[in-house]
Amino acid sequence: MRRELRFGVASLRRRPLLELAAWSVPDAVPTAIYGLAIARAVDEGFLAGRPGVGLAWLAVLVGAACLGAVGSRQVFRRLGDLVEPVRDDLVRRVVTAALRQGVAGRPDDGAVARLTRQVEIVRDTYAGLIVVARDFVVRVVGVVAGLLTIAPVIVVLVLPPFLLGFAVAVLTLGVAAARVRTSVRADERAATAAGAVVAGTRDVVARGAEGYAMALVAGPVGEHAAAERALARVGALRTLCFALGGWLPLVILLAAGPWLVERGVSAGAIMGGLTYVLVGLHPALETAMGALSGSGLRYVVTLGRILDATTIPAARPPVLTAAPNGHAVAIDAASFAYGSHAEPVVRDLDLVVDDGDHLAIVGPSGIGKSTLAALVCGLLRPDEGRVLLGGVPAADLPAQRLAATRVLIPQEAYVFEGTIRDNVTYLRPTATTAEISDAVEAVGAGALLSRLGGVAALVRPEQLSAGERQLLALVRAYLSPAPLAVLDEATCHLDPVAERLAEAAFARRGGTLIVIAHRISSALHARRILVLDGASATVGRHDELQLASPLYRELLGHWTVAATEGSGQIQPAS
The missing domain is CATH 3.40.50.300 (P-loop containing nucleotide triphosphate hydrolases)
Incomplete structure (x- = not known):
């Protein structure tokens, strides 16, 4: 998995990346404003008997959302500048490797599938991962900035369990990728064994060899079932990670409400903190984990197959013992x-x-x-x-x-x-x-x-x-x-x-x-x-x-x- 991640990071072009980061700043404004506007609307508006002020703060949310929409539009316009060079690089790799194999007399039967399908899978998942990673950073930065504005102590309460849950989810990605590969290989072996038995069904029945045929298939099928159960356990672990990083911050903040009020944190600030957790951190973690378990695995597995097939050991430069003499x-x-x-x-x-x-x-x-x-x-x-x-x-x-x-x-x-x-x-x-x-x-x-x-x-x-x-x-x-x-x-x-x-x-x-x-x-x-x-x-x-x-x-x-x-x-x- 490290090789695939290094490939993805190394493929990022500096200028498009800087432009995407710059346009992400206005896109972060709505996330940073949500909780602050709710806190001010409650404390300075509705609880203070001034509903007009409260409505004005809520109107700020609409303006922030419009600003964020402009930023999002520009971000997606720059996304192609990051993704298309990766696709072009993979196409060159696949074509170059296929030509080298063909010249060497070893035709590459899988080159067409890699060129027409696998490259596009990597391209789409790579783009999706960039979008999710940017969205995750934007939301977290926006939430932290907003919480520091209304009540810095809430950052200490909600951020550690959130980051812990995300870190554990990232660590499970390598295990999940390995188990997906194991499941794919086991599925191929089971299909091969079953296909051989089905093709010889007439002979199996005629010779009374049902038990032998079943034994041939039972091993690969058992391996596939074990691989699927192992993959399911990784899925259960991801659910635990989401509970840790997504729901625990909310529970902690609700449980700490009385303690926060005693230390002068207003009801509006607490509501703003809850908004940041529900609107910012919670969906950010949910989207990131969904991408890691879906697009992330497809990216790692598919790119790994492309790199395995197209990475040809560099040939040693020939050592000429003498310069050519003429052209006979x-x-x-x-x-x-x-x-x-x-x-x-x-x-x-x-x-x-x-x-x-x-x-x-x-x-x-x-x-x-x-x-x-x-x-x-x-x-x-x-x-x-x-x-x-x-x-x-x-x-x-x-x-x-x-x-x-x-x-x-x-x-x-x-x-x-x-x-x-x-x-x-x-x-x-x-x-x-x-x-x-x-x-x-x-x-x-x-x-x-x-x-x-x-x-x-x-x-x-x-x-x-x-x-x-x-x-x-x-x-x-x-x-x-x-x-x-x-x-x-x-x-x-x-x-x-x-x-x-x-x-x-x-x-x-x-x-x-x-x-x-x-x-x-x-x-x-x-x-x-x-x-x-x-x-x-x-x-x-x-x-x-x-x-x-x-x-x-x-x-x-x-x-x-x-x-x-x-x-x-x-x-x-x-």
């Missing part, structure tokens, strides 16, 4: 699977791509081409073997150095809302207008930029086609200083002519080019071709693979037929 790719007996029980997508692969090489990767859909690209780019770590960039494990390279070494363009190109210049230069912010123009012309994006209005034009991704987004991503990659470019079907939404123009631009760009082929032309113009078939990998030139790889011949025939039926013409490289 070396894959040594690498294997990778999405999950410990899944079949490897990449299995025992050996491959070397020297600086300046041009490699095309081909194979059926789903065979692992994009996974291999992610391994080469350091986005995935192999389960076995090594993937090296410049002689250093790719997954161990710091992000800044990795970005300077390789650039990856996936099939679904990413474009954000902003200017074209912002989109194409964020991998190289220092690019000049002339360099941007050269890159645009090289990859064949000149007509697109002219239609959009030039590099200063605003880009709205939803208004661009998939091919247009790919063209902008290609310009961005072409401008990147990274010497290794990996095109993961990065031209699949372009027509064959535009695709050939873009790939030819990257071949002339210098450095190393790895292309996951979408059309036969991508393979025919590469220096070497890697064929993946799931069980093995074959690498060689086009003419060599035609003889050595049946899968390559099959792919070549399929692509040739597709190109013949379209408008393209196939001219194999010599």
Whole structure:
């Protein structure tokens, strides 16, 4: 519970908190005035035979209530500034953890529930707890200020039992949270056991195993019942706390009435003290305890589940024994699977791509081409073997150095809302207008930029086609200083002519080019071709693979037929 409370306190923003505290001052006025107005109305008005004065004091209550309403309105307007950042932080935590788990091959099945339901529960309960805590402080401060005005001795009589009752209630929150967790786990075990028995009812009856089935369910059900009884005892303890902090001050004040009168405390002051207890302390404690036992427990338990699921131990920063030397790719007996029980997508692969090489990767859909690209780019770590960039494990390279070494363009190109210049230069912010123009012309994006209005034009991704987004991503990659470019079907939404123009631009760009082929032309113009078939990998030139790889011949025939039926013409490289 301490972790959840620390999270809540640490999430409070200073400025909104100060504004909320400032607007709570007028909201405290009605509580501070209630008892004082009653005391003055009785002593100076009705008991003194001046009902007009008494009514005037009661009218003060109406004015104080109006002032308090203004303060309350401003308080609730500031509440969102405190609560929404907490919700945003939790959303970031949930999404970040789910992405990390997914990249590591361990999909998080509960992420959607945490994002759509649990985060909102925490947000609502957090807001409720802030409101209750503020209301509690406002009422207590207002009551103490009013009592000090009419009869300070009453503060000594009523405040200690009130604070004692509240303190005990707070101390029970940790016990209650632990017992709620125990009850939830026991309920899950009971449901699992009962579900297994119900599913096998026919077999149980047929084999006469009712006693055995009952024994299977009896244990978890008994544990759940014991957990519920323990939780009920905590509820009874809260009732005792309320009696101690809510009703005992009232009893003490009534019992001490004669003693107070003997010491000069007026009847109006005693009535004012009773008003403060009934209108201020009593509802403040009732609301606080209700929130602690309801919203407080939901907040602690739900936030605890979110933090447990999203707190991933910080990975140790990789210790590089040597700086990368060049950008050659070396894959040594690498294997990778999405999950410990899944079949490897990449299995025992050996491959070397020297600086300046041009490699095309081909194979059926789903065979692992994009996974291999992610391994080469350091986005995935192999389960076995090594993937090296410049002689250093790719997954161990710091992000800044990795970005300077390789650039990856996936099939679904990413474009954000902003200017074209912002989109194409964020991998190289220092690019000049002339360099941007050269890159645009090289990859064949000149007509697109002219239609959009030039590099200063605003880009709205939803208004661009998939091919247009790919063209902008290609310009961005072409401008990147990274010497290794990996095109993961990065031209699949372009027509064959535009695709050939873009790939030819990257071949002339210098450095190393790895292309996951979408059309036969991508393979025919590469220096070497890697064929993946799931069980093995074959690498060689086009003419060599035609003889050595049946899968390559099959792919070549399929692509040739597709190109013949379209408008393209196939001219194999010599």
